[in-house]
Amino acid sequence: MEKMTKMTARLSKLCAYCYIYNLFLTLLNGKELPELAKSGRNIALLGLFCPFFWFSLFSGADSSTILFNAIHSGIVFLLGVVIMLVSLKQNNKK
Numbered sequence: 001m002e003k004m005t006k007m008t009a010r011l012s013k014l015c016a017y018c019y020i021y022n023l024f025l026t027l028l029n030g031k032e033l034p035e036l037a038k039s040g041r042n043i044a045l046l047g048l049f050c051p052f053f054w055f056s057l058f059s060g061a062d063s064s065t066i067l068f069n070a071i072h073s074g075i076v077f078l079l080g081v082v083i084m085l086v087s088l089k090q091n092n093k094k
Helices: 002-012 016-029 033-048 051-059 063-093
Strands: none
Touching: 016 033, 016 063, 033 063, 051 063
16 A cells, blocks of 8 residues: 555656646745746646657547647646746746
C-alpha cells in the first residue's frame, strides 16, 4: 500500500490539475506571490508537454482526437501563462 501511495504522489506531480488545485489553495491561504509564478510556470510546461497530446500525435490517432488534445493542452498552457504573468505583474507592483 505504501508503494502505491508513493507512486500516486509522484504521478500527481505530472498532472496540471493538481497544480491548479494547489494554486487555488495558495491563493486562499494568502501565501507569497512568487509561489504563484512558479505554479503558473509548471502548469504552462505541463500543458506544453502534455503526454496525451504527444502520444496521440505520434501514434497516428484521428485528426479529431489530435485536435481535442491540442485544444486541451493549449488551454492549460495559456492558463499557466496567464497565472504566471498576473503573479509577476502583481509582484512588480509591490
